[in-house]
Amino acid sequence: MTSPVSDNKPVRVDLGARGYDIHIGPDMIERAGGLIGPFLRRPKTVVVTDSNLADRHLDTLVTALDDENIAVSTIVVPPGEASKSVTELGRVCEALIEAGIERRDTIIAFGGGVVGDLAGFAAASVHRGIDFVQIPTTLLAQVDSSVGGKTGINLSHGKNLVGAFHQPVLVLADTGVLDTLPEREIRAGYAEVVKYAFIDNRIFFDWLEVNAAAVLDRSGMEREYAIRQSCLSKAAIVAADEREGGSRALLNLGHTFGHALEAAIGYTGELLHGEAVAIGTALAFDLSARLGFSSPADAETAIAHLARAGLPTGISSLSNRLPNAQGLVRLMGNDKKVVGGAKTLVLLRGLGGAFLTGDVRDSVLEEFLAEKLNP
Numbered sequence: 276m277t278s279p280v281s282d283n284k285p286v287r288v289d290l291g292a293r294g295y296d297i298h299i300g301p302d303m304i305e306r307a308g309g310l311i312g313p314f315l316r317r318p319k320t321v322v323v324t325d326s327n328l329a330d331r332h333l334d335t336l337v338t339a340l341d342d343e344n345i346a347v348s349t350i351v352v353p354p355g356e357a358s359k360s361v362t363e364l365g366r367v368c369e370a371l372i373e374a375g376i377e378r379r380d381t382i383i384a385f386g387g388g389v390v391g392d393l394a395g396f397a398a399a400s401v402h403r404g405i406d407f408v409q410i411p412t413t414l415l416a417q418v419d420s421s422v423g424g425k426t427g428i429n430l431s432h433g434k435n436l437v438g439a440f441h442q443p444v445l446v447l448a449d450t451g452v453l454d455t456l457p458e459r460e461i462r463a464g465y466a467e468v469v470k471y472a473f474i475d476n477r478i479f480f481d482w483l484e485v486n487a488a489a490v491l492d493r494s495g496m497e498r499e500y501a502i503r504q505s506c507l508s509k510a511a512i513v514a515a516d517e518r519e520g521g522s523r524a525l526l527n528l529g530h531t532f533g534h535a536l537e538a539a540i541g542y543t544g545e546l547l548h549g550e551a552v553a554i555g556t557a558l559a560f561d562l563s564a565r566l567g568f569s570s571p572a573d574a575e576t577a578i579a580h581l582a583r584a585g586l587p588t589g590i591s592s593l594s595n596r597l598p599n600a601q602g603l604v605r606l607m608g609n610d611k612k613v614v615g616g617a618k619t620l621v622l623l624r625g626l627g628g629a630f631l632t633g634d635v636r637d638s639v640l641e642e643f644l645a646e647k648l649n650p
């Protein structure tokens with residue numbers, strides 16, 4: 276698997292009547308008109324985007340739609356997590372109605388995970404649900420948030436507390452658009468790429484051990500291949516368990532720890548979601564080794580891989596910004612994945628061997644985190 280074969284076939288998310296294709300390649304925005312056209316019942320659509328995309332790539336998308344005689348209106352939201360709010364949702368919904376959107380029309384979410392989650396939830400809500408297309412523009416959104424149908428916004432009580440499952444009708448992952456994405460965002464998205472390898476794909480991990488630098492450094496074959504592999508993984512997991520009754524929870528590898536860190540630090544950009552996930556994944560490996568599920572060598576290999584990708588892997592450097600271990604465990608308990616008070620953790624039996632467990636006692640977690648905060 277050292278030299279990825281170019282395979283232009285879309286990745287299918289097999290959900291029966293709600294199934295859809297993910298097209299991956301360097302020129303998806305230029306081709307958007309032709310690809311989206313067949314999904315439109317009338318030649319009119321509304322693009323929801325953020326101002327960073329509006330400045331850089333919106334013209335290309337509008338021209339591509341225009342070339343197919345598709346009329347476009349645009350709704351631009353401020354960039355950043357703060358836009359996943361009740362206020363911004365209200366503004367987007369009002370603007371959609373003002374733009375004349377009808378029940379049988381289609382919205383295009385053009386941006387990172389913030390725009391995808393917000394516009395997707397607006398699409399789920401306006402007229403009780405209209406179709407939407409995802410055009411994800413961050414690595415994170417291309418490999419994770421644009422696929423699977425989770426949409427939503429945040430409340431002051433926490434992230435993603437209001438939302439809906441609403442699958443897109445099409446996903447266009449344009450690898451060229453990533454050229455303008457800041458390097459730190461690429462690295463953060465990479466944490467979700469290698470997550471799929473850690474969950475159940477040792478062969479992909481071995482490939483990433485050789486090719487991570489190429490995936491991170493440039494938009495070439497390797498990056499496209501990594502996006503495709505990630506989408507294949509996500510599509511398979513979502514098709515098996517669309518509403519997270521069971522195995523889809525494996526995608527939360529690194530996230531129960533990670534969400535607690537994000538909640539503690541705040542959503543200001545100081546700690547990006549993918550960075551929190553990288554730390555959470557390192558902690559999951561470390562704890563797995565400590566509890567005897569994983570060999571210490573596998574845990575070391577995984578943590579070294581994340582560090583080589585330029586991702587943070589520990590919490591001691593953040594300790595002055597974090598609560599004590601008890602406080603962190605309490606924040607982990609606020610995660611909405613908690614069922615009846617019991618934390619479900621994703622731990623690992625080695626590289627590619629993720630599993631769910633509700634058996635780790637809080638006292639064990641506290642002792643572990645106390646040591647990690649002050650090694």
Ligand SMILES: NC(=O)c1ccc[n+]([C@@H]2O[C@H](COP(=O)([O-])OP(=O)(O)OC[C@H]3O[C@@H](n4cnc5c(N)ncnc54)[C@H](O)[C@@H]3O)[C@@H](O)[C@H]2O)c1
Nearest residue numbers: 327354355387388389390412413415416420425452455456
């Ligand atoms: N729905 C899901 O299944 C799911 C899964 C994972 C994460 N998420 C959500 O995704 C969000 C994070 O998404 P994100 O990491 O994409 O963040 P983001 O949407 O905030 O984008 C990151 C930054 O990059 C900018 N940007 C986006 N594309 C760009 C481009 N091509 N060139 C230059 N700048 C660009 C954005 O304007 C923003 O400033 C979180 O809210 C998280 O909860 C959702």
Ligand SMILES: [Zn+2]
Nearest residue numbers: 467530548552
């Ligand atoms: Zn994530």
